[in-house]
Amino acid sequence: MLLGSIEAGGTKFVCAVGNENYQIKDQTTFPTTAPEETLQKTVDYFKQFEVDAIGIASFGPIEVRKTAPNYGFITDTPKEVWSNTDFVGFLTKTIKVPVFFTTDVNGSAFGEYVMSQLSNEDVDSLVYYTIGTGVGGGAIINGKLVGSLGHPEMGHVKVKRHPDDLDFAGVCPFHKDCLEGLVSGPTFEARLNKSGKDVPLTDPVWDIMSYYVAQAVLQVTLILRPDKIVFGGGVTSEKFLEKVRRDFATLLNGYVHVPPLEEYITMPEISNNGSATVGDFALAKRLLRE
Amino acid sequence: MLLGSIEAGGTKFVCAVGNENYQIKDQTTFPTTAPEETLQKTVDYFKQFEVDAIGIASFGPIEVRKTAPNYGFITDTPKEVWSNTDFVGFLTKTIKVPVFFTTDVNGSAFGEYVMSQLSNEDVDSLVYYTIGTGVGGGAIINGKLVGSLGHPEMGHVKVKRHPDDLDFAGVCPFHKDCLEGLVSGPTFEARLNKSGKDVPLTDPVWDIMSYYVAQAVLQVTLILRPDKIVFGGGVTSEKFLEKVRRDFATLLNGYVHVPPLEEYITMPEISNNGSATVGDFALAKRLLRE
Ligand SMILES: Nc1ncnc2c1ncn2[C@@H]1O[C@H](COP(=O)(O)OP(=O)(O)O)[C@@H](O)[C@H]1O
Ligand SMILES: Nc1ncnc2c1ncn2[C@@H]1O[C@H](COP(=O)(O)OP(=O)(O)O)[C@@H](O)[C@H]1O
Ligand SMILES: [Zn+2]
Ligand SMILES: [Zn+2]
Known part of the structure; x- marks a missing residue:
């Protein structure tokens, strides 16, 4: 074949x-x-x-x-x-x-789902986000792609603004300050006038961004209860996900059971x-x- | 049988x-x-x-x-x-x-799903919310219940506060001002010191509530793209859903395709x-x- x-x-x-x-x-x-x-x-x-x-x-x-x-x-x-x-x-x-x-994100979600199956992880449901030039998300539920009326647009959900970020308008061409408008790659240029790869993880902007991404994780956790949430895209790194896990833990505050956060919120298994x-x-x- | x-x-x-x-x-x-x-x-x-x-x-x-x-x-x-x-x-x-x-909400979601199938509606994916003493949500995706790590807790998502409602703390025992904390039945007693059934639809509190419910509808629309979103529970009425549809239309602003809103956001088919x-x-x- x-x-x-x-x-x-x-x-x-x-x-x-x-x-x-x-x-x-x-x-x-x-x-x-x-x-x-x-x-x-x-x-x-x-x-x-x-x-x-x-x-x-x-x-x-x-x-x-x-x-x-x-x-x-x-x-x-x-x-x-x-x-x-x-x-x-x-x-x-x-x-x-x-x-x-x-x-693209559904394809990636399915790839990560298949790989989890091959490595005998107990994963039936998985969400994949990319944070790159834009933000998108795809989901597998019970082994199938989600989206009956069309594909999801998870990058465009609304999130609560970070108190230190209220002056930033956001860059989404449709919504300004949706998730994509607040955390996609071009927000670095818009906020700091430089490229994301030149902004060290110690810069407070990363904490602002992780607060927004953690809210997206909270939304899908409460709505879908997936087994795993995978992040790809140029903006994502293991160090950034550490911040996302920290902020998600604060937001979730133990309300529902989730796996250990290093397994729940992860980089792609496929390199x-x-x-x-x-x-x-x-x-x-x-x-x-x- | x-x-x-x-x-x-x-x-x-x-x-x-x-x-x-x-x-x-x-x-x-x-x-x-x-x-x-x-x-x-x-x-x-x-x-x-x-x-x-x-x-x-x-x-x-x-x-x-x-x-x-x-x-x-x-x-x-x-x-x-x-x-x-x-x-x-x-x-x-x-x-x-x-x-x-x-x-309870998964059961109701499945009932509404089955009924849609029997009436030959093209419904593969459906979300059911109850707004009563509490707020809960269940979902069917591709004919199956959602929730791999456990059942969803859609009633406890975060929403953006309405400018005229900033003084209200919210009643959720866990989160104060999550969706349930802002729109469940007991919020009438907490906000107005009377029972919800005694608050006419002309009271502005209903517009505050519909703004919150519309945000929940927006979240599931972007994350799941379901065919239909059904509302039950003591607080829900067709007149209230008219307000929800109005606020959802404003929030969605044509961003993704959805069916005519009277078919998309509905009371239960089963009486x-x-x-x-x-x-x-x-x-x-x-x-x-x-
Ligand atoms: N190390 C980095 N830190 C932050 N942002 C980065 C980094 N590397 C690339 N980016 C940003 O990621 C975006 C590109 O994302 P990528 O996923 O590679 O492509 P695309 O989304 O176009 O498929 C650009 O906005 C780029 O500035
Ligand atoms: N017409 C109404 N308008 C607003 N709230 C109502 C109305 N009727 C009942 N409620 C409220 O709905 C809640 C009960 O919801 P219901 O779905 O009947 O029960 P439960 O959620 O306990 O199963 C109570 O808080 C009650 O005050
Ligand atoms: Zn957007
Ligand atoms: Zn709550």
């Missing part, structure tokens, strides 16, 4: 083929340019292989409901040239195999941003079994 | 037997007194019938994880005499049939607080099929 993965990001596309054990056999990366050009490169890549199915983890928003007339499209994305792009249609015109189409690739392979494989 | 339902509330128990079409064949109600006495009455009731399985929708918190040593218990409830009561154990000592044990009974029957029936 040969499985395909397309991780379609706003900056770059990562295409890969792998076997049923999720081992990568070949991989390529190219920049995200105009839709036609980028998708043609994707098609040309997969033409070289005889894949049986493909999983796509795409930037969004996207239409994931099979019944929608524009199923398989990237819809009204801020990355304007990509608005209303028939991603799945373009691909399957040439590569005539079953395709599973979902968001090198590989979660979505594994998730795509697994989602493609599942298509063939159904 | 004869199915049993136990709706175990803090004030009263409703026991019923029904057939596989969820038609009630017999029903009884008695007050919730001491655990031994109340559970003995429950057992005596079911001794009269030959039920094949029983669904229990209980007040909580309860232990729903099959692997937990105290599975089937009501755990550390504020209703103190009931703390650490082995509900399922007491019942199955005498009534030796399969039992499905879940929360007379019967959602949990139908849910219990359906959960019991599902046990027999597995």
Whole structure:
């Protein structure tokens, strides 16, 4: 069995083929340019292989409901040239195999879920957040992706403002001070006029950010009671998650049972941003079994 | 097939037997007194019938994880005499049939889900809130109950305070101004010194409350993207939900697609607080099929 993965990001596309054990056999990366050009490169890549199915983890928003007339499209994305792009249609015109189409964070969530299963962790439900250029979240509940009316938009929840941060307007183009507007990568430039990677963990801004992220963790804990919450994306680091755990413990105040926080709030098990690739392979494989 | 339902509330128990079409064949109600006495009455009731399985929708918190040593218990409830009561154990000592044990709101959520299915609505995912003496929420995602680490505690999420309500401390015994602390029935006594049923819908307190409930609806909308959100409990009314819809529309501001709000945010389809009974029957029936 040969499985395909397309991780379609706003900056770059990562295409890969792998076997049923999720081992990568070949991989390529190219920049995200105009839709036609980028998708043609994707098609040309997969033409070289005889894949049986493909999983796509795409930037969004996207239409994931099979019944929608524009199923398989990237819809009204801020990355304007990509608005209303028939991603799945373009691909399957040439590569005539079953395709599973979902968001980048859903793909990553599924990859982390599958890996937890393989390492015999008792994980049925898992939430994956990315904190990068934007903030997004995906969830697996009882082994299935969440989102009946469309995919979740967990990055855009409202949070309570930190008392030392009331002057900051927030950077979300839609909501200003939603979670994404307060903790995504570009907030470093907006708050401090420098890039996040140049802001040491001792800077108090990280404590402001961990307070917001901890509120998101509290929300999903009370609403979903997942087994595990995984954080990826350029802004995330183990040291930052230590702060998130500390603030979450304060907010939760023992109200409901959760696992030890180092196991509950974690970095991805799959290294090198590989979660979505594994998730795509697994989602493609599942298509063939159904 | 004869199915049993136990709706175990803090004030009263409703026991019923029904057939596989969820038609009630017999029903009884008695007050919730001491655990031994109340559970003995429950057992005596079911001794009269030959039920094949029983669904229990209980007040909580309860232990729903099959692997937990105290599975089937009501755990550390504020209703103190009931703390650490082995509900399922007491019942199955005498009534030796399969039992499905879940929360009151999960039972109601499942009842509403099943009814939507029967009326051919396209509902895979549904959230049910009760706003009564307390506030609780349960969810069905892809046809299954949510809650891997335990049942949700959706009533205790944090919300942003309404500018006209900043002086109100909130009544939640655990968190003061969580959702329950701001919108449960007893908040009427705490804010206005009278009972909720004596406060006309024109009183501005209802607009304060709808603002909070709308925030909860926004949170689950962004996190779960359910097909439908149902509200029950003594505080809820169609007129109140009109206010909730209005405030939710303002908060959502068109950000994600949702159905027409009169279909999305609704009163229960099953009348007379019967959602949990139908849910219990359906959960019991599902046990027999597995
Ligand atoms: N060490 C770091 N600390 C804080 N922010 C960082 C760090 N490294 C990268 N970032 C920020 O993360 C964002 C990029 O996130 P990333 O997940 O890599 O990409 P994307 O979200 O575009 O897929 C940028 O805003 C960048 O400034
Ligand atoms: N018409 C009403 N308007 C507002 N609150 C009400 C109304 N009727 C009952 N309540 C309040 O609802 C609460 C009881 O809720 P209910 O769902 O009936 O019971 P429980 O939550 O105990 O199962 C009480 O606090 C009561 O004061
Ligand atoms: Zn936003
Ligand atoms: Zn509370």
